[in-house]
Amino acid sequence: MSKVIIEIKRIAAGVLNKISKKTVPILRMPIRSLQNVKYNPKEGYFELVGRMKERALTASTVKTFAQSLRMMSLSKDLIESDDIATKREAYYVSKNWGEARFKEQPESDTIMDDIEAMMMVNREQIGFIPEEKGGDVAGKLIVIDKDPDSGKDIRIDCTKFGSGAYSIPSSVEGLKFETKAKFILAIETAGMFQRLVKHNYWKKSNCILISMGGVPTRACRRFIRRLSDENKLPVYVFTDGDFYGYFNIYRTLKVGSGNAAHINQFFCVPNAMFIGITPQDIIDYKLPTHPMKDIDIKRGKDALKNDPFVKHHKEWQRAIKMQTQLKKRAEQQALAKWGLSYVVSDYLPQKLKNPKKWLP
């Protein structure tokens, strides 16, 4: 029997036991927020501090309590039958639960995340997979996957997608890699990724390009992590010059998030470095900007106050303060002001040559 099933049964037996003794059963799980993590600079990711939340069975929690147990039961079935369900599918399965069904998917996602955290595993291990696509890859990389029917290896050459790209699957654990590239460049927007593919940037600088398409998915983070670890490749991150790019995207990729802190260990990319667009770039490259909204400024203040990663890095604190004073943000594609190929011909080579202009 798998470890997860043993754990699920242990929790359920605990609940039953409490009920039989007429005491209130409690489900415990780590609090999933930035308040409950600390930055471990040695390992390079957010780790849980260990504060727990308790879901005691009372009249007002009886619904979520019932739903949690039913979700655990679904997970057990999935593992036992070696099946998987997407988050959306799990939501639809709940429609069989009568009164205990979920009205909207976010409700079921939350409970799923709770159970995941309760078990301290990632959701694939409890039988659930995300809906979302992992991200796009182009460049000097051969991904070795398996044919679902024959089980034979398939070699996917990421240089051979022309103007398209290889798409990271939702589960990346079974993939193997072959590459002679020098580094990985993770890019925030699909637009910038297209631009670099168009100019064959990966060929010129011998690298692997990955488009994250906003906040990187777990699959994307894990893909980059494994690729980087197994091939000793440095990872450079290129996002918009705003707080969303710095923290929601870069920080999540590098050290993980508060929400999924229990799995950050596997999903972080500690050796990622931020090459741009930095607040200094806005000045150095005289980039066209947009004014920051009040909510952006608040996000910056919030990061200074609450983000353990920012608190650890003076460089980031300086960057935030600088940008807050500028009250401006710049997009990656603002570099097009100096010509469409400027990013390939000037910006990236200059930035990559000069590690002093990076942020940790």
Place this chain on the structure above:
Amino acid sequence: MAIKAVELAKGQRDIGVAEFFSRNRHLLGFDNKKKALMTTTKEAVDNSLDACEESNILPEVQVEIIDMKNDRFRVIIEDNGPGIIKKQIPKIFGKLLYGSKFHKLKMSRGQQGIGISASVMYGQLTTGRPAKIISKIDPTEPAHYYELKIDTKKNKPEIVKEAMMDWPKEHGTRVEIDIEASYQGGMQSVDQYLKETAIINPHVTIIYTNPKAQQTIFPRATEKKPKEAKEIKPHPYGVELGILIDMLKTTEFRTLQAFLQNEFTRVGAGTAKQICENAALLPKNHPKRLSCEQAEKLIDGIKRTKIIAPPTDSISPIGKELIEKGLRKEINAEFYCACTRPPNVYRGNPFIVEAGIAYGGAQEAEGQINIMRFANKVPLLYQQGACVITKSITQTNWRPYGLSQSNNAIPQGPCTLLVHIASVWVPFTSESKEAIAHYPEIIKEVKLAIRECGRMLGSYVNKKKRVKDEFKKRSYIEKYIPHVVEALKELLGEKAVDTARVENMLKELLEKKRGKLDDLKFDPAKNKDFDEELSNFGKDKPKKIENEEDAT
């Protein structure tokens, strides 16, 4: 120019009081046919009730309205009051601004001496027929019969016929007036007026025969007569210059000191001296010889003297219990409350505000709350928008009390709000006595009264909400326990979980902490005082009827 002035002078002459009001009958409440029926009935009934109360008689009033066709109605009101002596009958019914109440400061329904004679005049104008009056003051005396009209130019009674007759009643008065009118039920009808009168005057019996010859009896709910309202002298603070000059001229007292002490309430020797001192007048001055300037000084002196508030035994409120009882009779609600404020004073006139609320139950949940306004125990059915009561209601924030309300509007919800203002002189906005004027002191008191009731309402509504939430939570328990058990069975195997036992234990566990609950569900049979017949009376007509004047 002089010629022109002479010419103009030919057209300048006296305007008779009756002439004025016959042209401006809307000022007296005769602006449309339906309202005319209500007003005529109301003036006669109000007089009957006042007369009975003054003579310490338990009133029994018979109201009969006969449809004479072609928009003509005969209104007959007969009471068991003290009767009217022969000499006075023509003046009371045939002369406007004649009456006993205008010069008295005493809480009464009528106060101006216009009402009943105006009804006689309206009848005469619209049907040409005289009013017929029978009155008898003692079993040993004969009854007097009069047929009266009003000489509208001279404002004098015109006696069409007079006679002595036998009348089986021991004493009382019967008035019969033919008027042009129309009969309708609904919110502003004669039916509604009689019903509300019965509710607010529980010691009164009214026997009402409507134009369809259907008889309704509103029996008295109590034999206890209301505390008699005492007449008071004016309070110095309420006197204006013109009235003061009049009083100075007509007084029998020969020194200012004696005048002040005897003609006003709350003025003793000390206060009188103080007033004179503040007015720089000698207490020994002869009142009749005071000049206009000196009278002005006197007013000023009064203002600068501290005088205690007028006595308040001159007002007889309905009382908290009777208001609540009246509401219970009329409305089958879940919750009732009422309060009587302590007396206050505006312009030297004492007044008392009372309020009551009936909430929920059989009342409609949508739309504005129902407002019942009363002044000196008389229902006010028209001009709601112009009344101080309405203003006080709209200026009160009802949301904390559990009613919804848009800004400065009448609140919404299943609720009836009753407000009664009692005073020795109710300041109506017009002679038709439909709305009360906006004196700051009155607004303040009305607001305090409705807030007091509002707080009681609020705590009830909150309690109801809490109970509802609690019921919801309890139903949660019932709903989701089977799912907990089901999931446990799936997780641990059928054998490990005894469904019934675990379900029971869970139920016990979850309900352990939740105490007993008051059942606040509306039970229509719970209200023993509710009088369905009374409640439905006058409601069989379409609810919304034209509100020409209330559209403002």
